[in-house]
Amino acid sequence: MKRSILHIDINNCYASIECLHRPELNGLPVAVGGSVEARHGIILAKNEIAKRFGVKTGEALWQAKQKCKDLVVVPPNMPLYARFCTLARQIYLEYTDQMEPFGMDEAWLDVTGSGIFGNSEEIAQTIRERIKEELGITVSIGVSFNKVFAKLASDYKKPDAVTVITEHNFKEIVWPLPASDLLFVGRAAAKRLGGYGIHTIGDIARLQPQLLEGILGKWGLMLHAYANGLDSSPVRRITDQPREIKSIGNSTTTPRDIKNNEDVRLVIYMLAESVCTRMRAQGFYAKTVVLSVRDVNLHSFERQCKLENPSCLSGELALKAYELLQKNYNWCNPIRSIGVRACDLMYHDDCLQLDIYTDEEKRVKRECIEKTVDTLRSRFGDTSIQRALLLSDKKLIGLDGKEEQDVFNEYGGDLL
Amino acid sequence: MKKVYVDVTASFTRDGVIIPQAIRWEDDHIFYIDRVLDIRRAAAQKTGGAGIRYTCRIAGKEAYLFLEQNRWFVESNR
Numbered sequence: 001m002k003r004s005i006l007h008i009d010i011n012n013c014y015a016s017i018e019c020l021h022r023p024e025l026n027g028l029p030v031a032v033g034g035s036v037e038a039r040h041g042i043i044l045a046k047n048e049i050a051k052r053f054g055v056k057t058g059e060a061l062w063q064a065k066q067k068c069k070d071l072v073v074v075p076p077n078m079p080l081y082a083r084f085c086t087l088a089r090q091i092y093l094e095y096t097d098q099m100e101p102f103g104m105d106e107a108w109l110d111v112t113g114s115g116i117f118g119n120s121e122e123i124a125q126t127i128r129e130r131i132k133e134e135l136g137i138t139v140s141i142g143v144s145f146n147k148v149f150a151k152l153a154s155d156y157k158k159p160d161a162v163t164v165i166t167e168h169n170f171k172e173i174v175w176p177l178p179a180s181d182l183l184f185v186g187r188a189a190a191k192r193l194g195g196y197g198i199h200t201i202g203d204i205a206r207l208q209p210q211l212l213e214g215i216l217g218k219w220g221l222m223l224h225a226y227a228n229g230l231d232s233s234p235v236r237r238i239t240d241q242p243r244e245i246k247s248i249g250n251s252t253t254t255p256r257d258i259k260n261n262e263d264v265r266l267v268i269y270m271l272a273e274s275v276c277t278r279m280r281a282q283g284f285y286a287k288t289v290v291l292s293v294r295d296v297n298l299h300s301f302e303r304q305c306k307l308e309n310p311s312c313l314s315g316e317l318a319l320k321a322y323e324l325l326q327k328n329y330n331w332c333n334p335i336r337s338i339g340v341r342a343c344d345l346m347y348h349d350d351c352l353q354l355d356i357y358t359d360e361e362k363r364v365k366r367e368c369i370e371k372t373v374d375t376l377r378s379r380f381g382d383t384s385i386q387r388a389l390l391l392s393d394k395k396l397i398g399l400d401g402k403e404e405q406d407v408f409n410e411y412g413g414d415l416l
Numbered sequence: 417m418k419k420v421y422v423d424v425t426a427s428f429t430r431d432g433v434i435i436p437q438a439i440r441w442e443d444d445h446i447f448y449i450d451r452v453l454d455i456r457r458a459a460a461q462k463t464g465g466a467g468i469r470y471t472c473r474i475a476g477k478e479a480y481l482f483l484e485q486n487r488w489f490v491e492s493n494r
Contacts, residue, residue: 023463087466133458
């Protein structure tokens, strides 16, 4: 049966919500940006006027100010954006229970069985009107017969618009678009395809699938299916089990560059503690630790290694991450940002292979201590009990990676 | 137009509906609401914000009163 899928994208989400709450900024170029002092000074979102000046998401505030000297930069207010995105989702859920968020401000809806509200285009128009009226922000909605084309359609016309891609018109609308517009064709894949003279989605669709497989592996076959409108992936129901968690990680850009082993150890311990707290809360043990490093020239790399035993102990993770850094970094440049991630996760009640050379009793005791610390922190605040090491330089670790992560974690929408 | 937060006296019906009864202005002047004409979720486009919008008749005139999370505000010309 032919499906009716909507993809809804809130236009310039953060910037629109800020503009709604600050009517005095009406008609001005506005961007939401991180704090320069904490060195999070990049553009997180911009409004239509700022966009016309060429301001791009992700660029540094000073770069944006060069393009548009009157740019008004406002600090982000994550709880407010989260509230609006929840309100928007409540509206979507009035039309279907198949609603799959993609990031904080996007969602797919399957309205195949929602005929009492009208056909899919009518539902899209109603939702667009309601969001504008009730929340004061605009959305662009793509209507199609699969998720990939619905997403393409929502990007096709912005802001405050509905675009319909049907089985009859998709060749005229979708095929002339650049290959990079297709979901999952990133910068690297687009470059690779470009090298073979494949520039549009139509080029991908018309190519022999085997040839694409030769270029991009199994992804090639998937992209070929997507380009031909053969994506059959379902829109998840909100009652479905949440997606399986594959890794838990935290990263931070420190207020000043890290130049020595002592400082780096401090930051690694702070991140490892946050990661382990989150792992314990979800009942996980990690078998692998990944360390990511970005230096002042924005060169970044990742290194990983196995833990001797599956663990949720911050000391073990931090030590391993610190070892990784020692082995793989020669301090050619100071470090700007650092991340610790636990992956290869297993549940705490899965079977565990013990080894006779490790003092398991001590490890169990350590875990009890760390759990107690978690409880203390949840009752009396994160700073109620800390490692002495972390007190040696409060300025460097004066930021808590966990809080930021929590906001995004709830709405995190990475599909793969 | 400016956004003015106000004190509100309201009644809570047994169905869980909140009906505002009177507004206390910044200068302590009290305006009684004759009737609530409409209740809907809406954005306050003129002064910013969004919440539940009550269209009220106060002294024969229609005015919007917004409930934004747990605070009430009106859009004022004064």
